[in-house]
Amino acid sequence: MGRMSGPYVVRGSVSLPEAELMWRFSRSSGPGGQHVNTSDSQVELRFDLAATKALPAVWQARALERLASRLNGGVLSVRSSEHRSQWRNREAAAVRLAALLAEATAPEPRRRRPTKVPRGINERRLREKKRRGETKRGRSARDW
Numbered sequence: 001m002g003r004m005s006g007p008y009v010v011r012g013s014v015s016l017p018e019a020e021l022m023w024r025f026s027r028s029s030g031p032g033g034q035h036v037n038t039s040d041s042q043v044e045l046r047f048d049l050a051a052t053k054a055l056p057a058v059w060q061a062r063a064l065e066r067l068a069s070r071l072n073g074g075v076l077s078v079r080s081s082e083h084r085s086q087w088r089n090r091e092a093a094a095v096r097l098a099a100l101l102a103e104a105t106a107p108e109p110r111r112r113r114p115t116k117v118p119r120g121i122n123e124r125r126l127r128e129k130k131r132r133g134e135t136k137r138g139r140s141a142r143d144w
Contacts, residue, residue: 008094008095008097008098009098010055010059010098010101010102010105011102011105011106014054014055014056014059015054015098016047016054016094016097016098016101017054020047020048020052020054021045021046021047021094021097022045022046022047022048023043023044023045023046023090024043024044024045024046025040025041025042025043025044025086026040026042026044027039027040027041027042039086040086041081041083041084041085041086041089042079042080042081042089043079043080043081043086043089043090043092043093044077044078044079044093045077045078045079045080045090045093045094045097046075046076046077046078047075047076047077047078047097047101048074048075048076049063049064049067049071049074049075049076049101050064050071050073050074050075051074055101055105059105060105062104062105063101063104063105066104067100067104076097076100076101078093078096078097078100079093080092080093080096
């Protein structure tokens with residue numbers, strides 16, 4: 001079939017080491033005819049986030065906190081069965097795991113510093129409201 005296209009880069013120069021990835025294969029549902037009954041094409045990729053040495057300590061702590069609801073004993077699990085071939089499902093699961101870790105380890109975005117609305121903008125808004133009100137008042141049928 002071909003070699004896997006690893007290493008899977010999380011962010012920058014940090015990548016997932018192949019030795020820390022645990023693969024499990026099982027039969028997949030879906031299209032494939034008789035082939036699906038005989039091949040283990042569904043892939044479950046497990047990564048021990050709590051015990052890894054591949055991620056910097058700050059990233060690891062951040063990922064453990066943000067992915068707490070997805071972890072089972074400190075292990076992050078990703079499943080893939082959308083393709084008919086095991087190899088493509090392996091690729092999809094590994095890419096999904098790397099993307100999940102990249103998002104979980106990303107630093108928080110800078111907070112917006114609240115600023116006051118400039119007086120000119122507020123005055124322009126109020127002038128426009130007044131003008132629209134005058135236009136609508138002119139449409140009323142009071143003089144009948």
